Amino acid sequence: MAIPLKYNVRSLLVRRVSTAMTAGGIALVVAVFVIVMALVAGLNSAIADTGSPDNLIVLRKGATTETVSGFQLDQFDALKFLPQIRREADGEVDVSPELPVQALMDRIGGGRDNIVVRGVLPIALKVHDKVHIIAGRMFAPSMNEVVVGKGLLGHYKDLSLGSMLHFGRGKWKVVGILSSGGGSYESEVWADIHNVQDDAQRGKYYAAVRLKLAPGADGAALIRRLADDPRINLQGQTEPDYYRDQAVVANQMRALGMIVAVIMAVGAIFGAMNTMYAAVSARTTEIGTLRALGFAPGAVMSSFLLESLVLSLAAGAIGIMLAMPINGLSTTFGNFVSFSTLAFNFRVTFTIVIEALLFAAVMGVVGGWLPARQAMKMPVVDALRSL
């Protein structure tokens, strides 16, 4: 049987100050880790939750985002009656031509951000089946009315129902609030596409088309047709694929966060190592006694490793608790892929909690390894002499 865990726990409690200092360092690193990962998870979720697997997005060939895409009405006309596209009972085709443009809006706390104003037709609500008007109503065509994403509320001025919003060349009346289940549309303002075309003075063209596949339709065949048909000559991809590419921002944030966390972790590991070396040094006689009583060298090493692990896991739990208030907090983020601002909520997921505890455990084990090894290697006679 191993050396009892209570020996380690009580020993940690005896050295309250050094234990608290080390735990504090690890807890802060874990808190930063959780916050960064919650930001990335929220960002990822906002981007990934936007798409539907049975939706295609159609762009100009070579365009990587809607913002750099554009095509003419005749291309749109050539594609909108293709058989793989779903039709409503009244015969209306589930094809949504769209024109997202950038508009500067005033933050409540000062400063201005680029917000996506998406020009759409009312059919957009049927194609984007995750989007719902949760307050007010959908805009009426050609009335300079807008519906605003709920993620923008509380961050920007003049977005409440009935307010007059100033952007571009005109004034726009806020008549509805839209929700998209956490997706990036909640960071957008939707308006009539013809009003947007006029305001942007871009002429009669679209940047993208969203379409819903008919049940059982071969999406790959449709994508090939969109590319190969000389009248259309556009590129299509499923929305999940498109948003996966857009998630490059989140991936870069994750990489950056990991770099910061690892650098901080190195410091915390040295802290844990210092504490455990001090523990081994202060308890040399106890180590000698345990060994003399018959506990094997491996049992002593395991005991000190376990002590370091207990310390780091407890610190990790504290770090997670420190970071928990961030969960669900709404924030905005400049997306340099779409050159617009994305509103999203920090998400502390179960996976992040487990990852944070594992991260803390790794710090504990790495920090405790050398001191534990030193305890194991100590000759019994020398350890007993240290009194």
Added chain:
Amino acid sequence: MDEKYAIDLEHVVRIYKRDEFEVRALDDVTIQIPAGRFVAIMGPSGSGKTTMLNLIAGIDHATTGRVAVGGEEITGMKERDLASWRARHIGLVFQFYNLIPVLTAFENVELPLLLTRLSKAERRSHVETALRVVNLADRMDHYPRQLSGGQEQRVAIARAIVADPTIIVADEPTGDLDAKSAEEILGLLVDLNRQFHKTIVMVTHDPRAERYVDTVYRLDKGLLVGTEPGRRGAPAEAAATSA
């Protein structure tokens, strides 16, 4: 090696290296201690007493020579095997008690039993018995800091006997105690020897110890320089030579 001896050392040499110097802590010592004896190893500081005790307890290795304890040769054992062997055969009593300060008397005494296959209930029973033997059954939930020096040493003795070892080795068990406590501890060791027939090897400077033991071995500068019967009156049956 003769199995009738609890402890059998043949031509044992222990050399320590200290920087460029070699210290001969034990120099060609041969000694046989029969089972069931209570013996003292005495001598001035640096005479090799504790070195000999450490070799008998299997916590140090002889440089040359052979060491057998309880009929088992331990000279060539690896550390892992020695640890397991110590747990089964040796009960240790230290001058400064060496109790684990964050564990209660009960938990300290239980430590050697964690290395056995006893159930929790069996361990509890053994610990309570050991603490009763040393008259500390009412202090089992006390931490070492809540006990007197004499009581701490009695807890250490309970820890030494709880796993029913073949041999008890005690390194200056009265060295940190007042006269009254020292007498109590020596009396307790005699009881263990008489009632439970434990072989006890004790290193001591304490002249009072001679009144309690069967045999006194005297060391000086690493050499065994004499063997005398203890004043307890028993004849010195142990054969001892210093080559």
